[in-house]
Amino acid sequence: MRNVLAIIERELRAYFSSPIAYVVLTIFVFLSGIFFRTILSQVMQMGLVSQMQAQQLGPRPMDMPGMISRGFLSTMSVILLFMIPMITMGLFSEEKRRGTIELLLTAPLTDLQVILGKFLAAGSFFVILLLTTCVPMSVLYLYGSPASGPILTAYLGLLLYGLSIIAIGLFISTLTENQIIAAVISFGAIMVLWLVDVMAGSAESTTKEVLTYLSILSHLDDFTKGVLATSHIIFYLSLTLVALFLTYRSVDSLRWRG
Amino acid sequence: MITVENLTKRYATKTAIEGMSFHVEKGEILGFLGPNGAGKTTTMRIITGYMPASAGTVRVDGYEVFENPIDVRRRIGYLPENPPLYVEMTVMGYLRFVAKIKGVPKQNLNNEVARVMERANITDVQERIIAKLSKGYKQRVGLAQALVNDPPVLILDEPTIGLDPKQIHEVRELIKELAGSHTVVLSTHILPEVEQTCHRVIIIDKGRIVAVDTPQNLRFQVQGAERIFVEVRGPASEVIAKLRATPGVMEVRKVAENDGSNRFQVEGELRRDIRSDLARTIVQSGWGLLELQAASMSLEDIFLKLTREEEEEKTGA
Numbered sequence: 001m002r003n004v005l006a007i008i009e010r011e012l013r014a015y016f017s018s019p020i021a022y023v024v025l026t027i028f029v030f031l032s033g034i035f036f037r038t039i040l041s042q043v044m045q046m047g048l049v050s051q052m053q054a055q056q057l058g059p060r061p062m063d064m065p066g067m068i069s070r071g072f073l074s075t076m077s078v079i080l081l082f083m084i085p086m087i088t089m090g091l092f093s094e095e096k097r098r099g100t101i102e103l104l105l106t107a108p109l110t111d112l113q114v115i116l117g118k119f120l121a122a123g124s125f126f127v128i129l130l131l132t133t134c135v136p137m138s139v140l141y142l143y144g145s146p147a148s149g150p151i152l153t154a155y156l157g158l159l160l161y162g163l164s165i166i167a168i169g170l171f172i173s174t175l176t177e178n179q180i181i182a183a184v185i186s187f188g189a190i191m192v193l194w195l196v197d198v199m200a201g202s203a204e205s206t207t208k209e210v211l212t213y214l215s216i217l218s219h220l221d222d223f224t225k226g227v228l229a230t231s232h233i234i235f236y237l238s239l240t241l242v243a244l245f246l247t248y249r250s251v252d253s254l255r256w257r258g
Numbered sequence: 259m260i261t262v263e264n265l266t267k268r269y270a271t272k273t274a275i276e277g278m279s280f281h282v283e284k285g286e287i288l289g290f291l292g293p294n295g296a297g298k299t300t301t302m303r304i305i306t307g308y309m310p311a312s313a314g315t316v317r318v319d320g321y322e323v324f325e326n327p328i329d330v331r332r333r334i335g336y337l338p339e340n341p342p343l344y345v346e347m348t349v350m351g352y353l354r355f356v357a358k359i360k361g362v363p364k365q366n367l368n369n370e371v372a373r374v375m376e377r378a379n380i381t382d383v384q385e386r387i388i389a390k391l392s393k394g395y396k397q398r399v400g401l402a403q404a405l406v407n408d409p410p411v412l413i414l415d416e417p418t419i420g421l422d423p424k425q426i427h428e429v430r431e432l433i434k435e436l437a438g439s440h441t442v443v444l445s446t447h448i449l450p451e452v453e454q455t456c457h458r459v460i461i462i463d464k465g466r467i468v469a470v471d472t473p474q475n476l477r478f479q480v481q482g483a484e485r486i487f488v489e490v491r492g493p494a495s496e497v498i499a500k501l502r503a504t505p506g507v508m509e510v511r512k513v514a515e516n517d518g519s520n521r522f523q524v525e526g527e528l529r530r531d532i533r534s535d536l537a538r539t540i541v542q543s544g545w546g547l548l549e550l551q552a553a554s555m556s557l558e559d560i561f562l563k564l565t566r567e568e569e570e571e572k573t574g575a
Contacts, residue, residue, distance in 0.1 A: 002358065002361075003358070003359050003361070005358075006355055006358035006359050007359070009355075010344065010347075010355050013347070013351070014344065014346060017346045017347075018346060098342070098343070098344075098345070099338060099340040099341075099342050100342040100343065100344055101342075102303075102308055102336070102338040102342045103338075103342035103356070103403070104359070105307075105308050106306045106307060106308045106331055106334070106336045107331060107356075107359045107360055108328045108331045108332040108359075108360060108361055109328075109359055110328065255308065255309045255310060256309065256310060257269070
């Protein structure tokens with residue numbers, strides 16, 4: 001366990017001693033701020049309209065904080081899709097390029113410890129990224145009283161979703177020595193998993209079901225609505241495990257190929 | 259300490275090493291000598307457990323590399339050809355990380371890092387960022403990394419590459435100091451290095467062992483005769499006759515002539531020092547002995563000869 005912690009610590013230090021951490025954090029905070037403001041004003045406008053309608057047609061209840069948080073957090077899931085490849089691109093590719101992989105693979109560590117260390121390091125950085133969204137979200141608590149349940153489940157959903165994308169990015173970074181290539185391929189792979197249900201549009205019913213199931217974003221909807229469904233949790237966890245297993249096999253083959 | 263049996267490594271398109279067997283005693287310094295691409299690095303990577311072999315076994319301190327990789331790696335300090343440095347870290351931070359992944363207990367961490375920095379003579383740069391260090395310092399940080407946790411076996415792939423002559427000397431002295439308490443396997447293509455530091459040499463070429471012996475014995479083996487140059491002031495034909503009559507001498511040839519003195523090449527029996535006999539013969543005959551010099555073959559010659567013989571065998575077959 002201490003070995004894994006040492007690797008996590010080193011990876012996190014590496015993030016913050018290169019520009020990557022600061023660039024990703026800055027861009028993410030900037031974008032989330034802009035989107036929060038946009039969504040906020042849209043919902044406010046809808047609120048005004050419905051107030052006017054209420055005068056004529058009688059009052060209709062409207063959960064404004066809930067609408068804002070739902071809209072905001074599902075937008076975040078799309079932005080994260082672009083950010084996570086930046087976090088994972090160097091995890092193995094940089095070690096390969098610099099030759100430090102020889103240190104890790106000849107130290108008294110198992111491959112699993114190395115992989116877990118890197119996965120958890122990227123996961124920790126992702127959590128930091130996610131925590132920055134608490135700042136705009138706190139506005140909702142300051143000026144309103146949103147239901148906390150759906151917000152917590154949305155965060156849990158985002159966490160599971162992020163970890164599964166990180167695992168995919170981790171696997172892809174074992175395939176190349178070039179972190180730009182790792183980022184581009186990860187990005188492509190995630191895009192395919194995102195848009196796979198769009199392709200499903202014209203397909204046969206069974207195919208359509210399968211493709212919709214594979215879509216990485218569709219499983220997030222229920223979380224943002226405050227529904228905790230085991231099937232969605234299992235989807236993200238199994239995607240994570242499959243990607244980590246592929247990473248494990250890939251590191252093993254790295255040894256064979258030299 | 260290290261036993262390698264029948265080691266073979268095949269890549270998809272080529273065979274890197276084939277049927278390699280050797281043994282390294284505890285406390286010994288073994289040198290791997292061979293041209294680039296001979297299979298030195300591959301052999302070392304297999305011993306350290308970085309990559310598995312296609313066939314054959316490697317045992318380090320009784321543990322088989324493939325079956326007990328962690329036990330083997332705990333006993334090995336490895337310096338790869340390119341020192342595996344996280345260049346954004348400080349020397350201290352890097353060595354602390356290495357100590358942690360090598361399982362140095364927390365309470366010993368500072369002492370252990372201080373010890374290896376002392377050993378590799380890098381204490382004065384401990385706070386510096388590795389990226390900003392000179393090549394020589396980087397190489398020594400790599401060496402310090404291999405020494406962390408004081409492993410009984412050290413595998414050093416070209417440890418003196420990129421160092422200036424003074425640093426090369428320091429590293430060689432360090433390796434010699436480590437011998438005895440440590441078993442050292444080092445690779446190089448610099449021949450004097452092997453002669454100066456190693457107890458035994460393995461010459462490899464194209465993935466096969468061409469020769470294994472002490473540097474001295476290798477010289478005898480290849481040379482076939484002791485060769486001595488003498489410069490004598492005296493009549494050439496008489497000198498040749500007299501020298502030929504000296505016991506132990508096999509062949510005498512005149513190789514040069516200048517200003518009344520002649521230079522001869524004398525070949526004597528192997529492992530027999532005939533220099534004093536030659537000197538006595540010349541002086542007793544009343545000639546002037548201007549120079550007498552034993553010309554030993556350098557490892558360089560031996561190496562070229564061995565690898566060339568290998569080549570000829572193959573084309574002949």
